[in-house]
Amino acid sequence: MRDVIIIGKGPAGISAALYIKRAGLDVLVIGKDYGALGTADKIDNYYGFERTISGKELVENGIKQAERLGVEILNQEVVSIAKNERFEVKTPENTYEANLVLLATGKKRTGINIPGFERFKGKGISFCAICDGFFFRGKKLALIGSGDYAAAELEELRRFTEDITVFTNQMPITTDKFESGLKIVTDKILSINGQDRVEKITTDKGEYPVDGVFVAIGTASAADFATKIGVLTDNDKIIVDSNYMTNLEGLYAAGDAIGGLSQIAKAVADGALAAVDIIKKAKILKKGK
Ligand SMILES: Cc1cc2nc3c(=O)[nH]c(=O)nc-3n(C[C@H](O)[C@H](O)[C@H](O)COP(=O)(O)OP(=O)(O)OC[C@H]3O[C@@H](n4cnc5c(N)ncnc54)[C@H](O)[C@@H]3O)c2cc1C
Missing domain, CATH: 3.50.50.60 (FAD/NAD(P)-binding domain)
Structure with a gap:
């Protein structure tokens, strides 16, 4: 059983993981791919890079940084989340348990299945x-x-x-x-x-x-499994309070999944701010045992 499971290894998820791990908690990150940044060939508006960096490189750097600090990161797809006494996060490979969960799953981006679509992502x-x-x-x-x-x-x-x-x-x-x-x-x-x-x-x-x-097909959505466990959404954006917690006690959300400015800087800030409350709550839960 983990203190915290983070779903998503993009800027929001990894940013939160850095804070949570450094606070001495047991955190597991589960992510299935590079997320939104996987198709971004040039990033020029994020702080601290003298030269243009690709989205993929930025995500890989973040993952390596978290792993260097000892964060466990699994390349799996979460198919469901349930809450009984604790959270159960299910992937095709396994079920993982935690006291607290952070959804950092980004936006759902709908494509079309035609020749050239995959090939030219990020190239026009x-x-x-x-x-x-x-x-x-x-x-x-x-x-x-x-x-x-x-x-x-x-x-x-x-x-x-x-x-x-x-x-x-x-x-x-x-x-x-x-x-x-x-x-x-x-x-x-x-x-x-x-x-x-x-x-x-x-x-x-x-x-x-x-x-x-x-x-821009359909509605950008990331709240598919959130709605299944009774988490409130607005236009497919997960609704959170000022501490980034959803209406379900112990379930948090951050980054593109909660809407607002779809940018790396905002996702990183969301992850850090969500982590602050998650750390507080996780420590209280540990003491209560
Ligand atoms: C083409 C493009 C170019 C962009 N360029 C810029 C730019 O220049 N500057 C800028 O600031 N922003 C840019 N953005 C926006 C930026 O990428 C996003 O705002 C940012 O990545 C959001 O971070 P996030 O962590 O919330 O979500 P994401 O980065 O989308 O990460 C979501 C994570 O959740 C995981 N995930 C989702 N569902 C599941 C599941 N069921 N199971 C397991 N894992 C799951 C994904 O694998 C991924 O790891 C761009 C976006 C796109 C699409």
């Missing part, structure tokens, strides 16, 4: 307008999506370019926030093509040259 395909819009100043962009989330990303992208076409990929338009006169293509998308980077979108009706593709 982005899931984050506020992060990558700057790199496409004055360029010709496609935005895939049809709901409120897509409308919000469109508004963000407008700061960088006028030339944006929305591709619904045959999904119904579920937002009333798209600006009037917006170029909208409702065709079925067949593939995304290019040499080293995205150059065009091919649909069932034609070809559309583009410099970049932003993806």
Whole structure:
């Protein structure tokens, strides 16, 4: 049995793990991949890096730092969380128990299963307008999506370019926030093509040259298993109090999973602040034994 299990090994999860481990507690981190940063090829707005760093490199550095301090990190996918006397965190491989759990699972980012989609992630395909819009100043962009989330990303992208076409990929338009006169293509998308980077979108009706593709399909969500155990969410964001605890005693959340600014600096700060209360609570629980 651990004092704390952290689900997610991105900036929020690892930041929390550093504080919790250094406070002398037994913490286990479970994460399945590189999270949002796995597809970020250039990070230029996070403190302390003289040169541009890739998202993958940043995550790997964080993981190595935590491991150096003795944090145990498992590469597994959590499939469910239950709370009885304590928390039970289940992966296909095992069930782990802890007094306290931190959800640092980031956002759920929905993609489409077409040729070129995986290949061009981070090479012209982005899931984050506020992060990558700057790199496409004055360029010709496609935005895939049809709901409120897509409308919000469109508004963000407008700061960088006028030339944006929305591709619904045959999904119904579920937002009333798209600006009037917006170029909208409702065709079925067949593939995304290019040499080293995205150059065009091919649909069932034609070809559309583009410099970049932003993806905002459905609602960005990270609260799938949280809702299953009665944790309150708002628009798929986990609701937390000022100590980062959810409505379920002992279950915390931090980073992109709780909404707000989707940036590394905020996720790292969330992780540290959540850790402060987790440490306090874990020590009280230990004394009570
Ligand atoms: C393309 C792109 C570019 C970006 N560029 C920038 C930038 O330049 N600057 C910036 O500040 N921010 C940038 N961001 C945003 C930044 O990546 C996020 O805000 C930040 O990574 C959020 O950290 P997090 O720890 O909350 O979530 P994430 O980094 O997404 O980490 C989530 C973690 O949870 C794990 N996880 C999720 N579900 C499960 C599960 N069921 N079981 C086990 N593990 C699970 C994942 O494997 C991962 O380890 C970018 C994002 C994207 C997508």
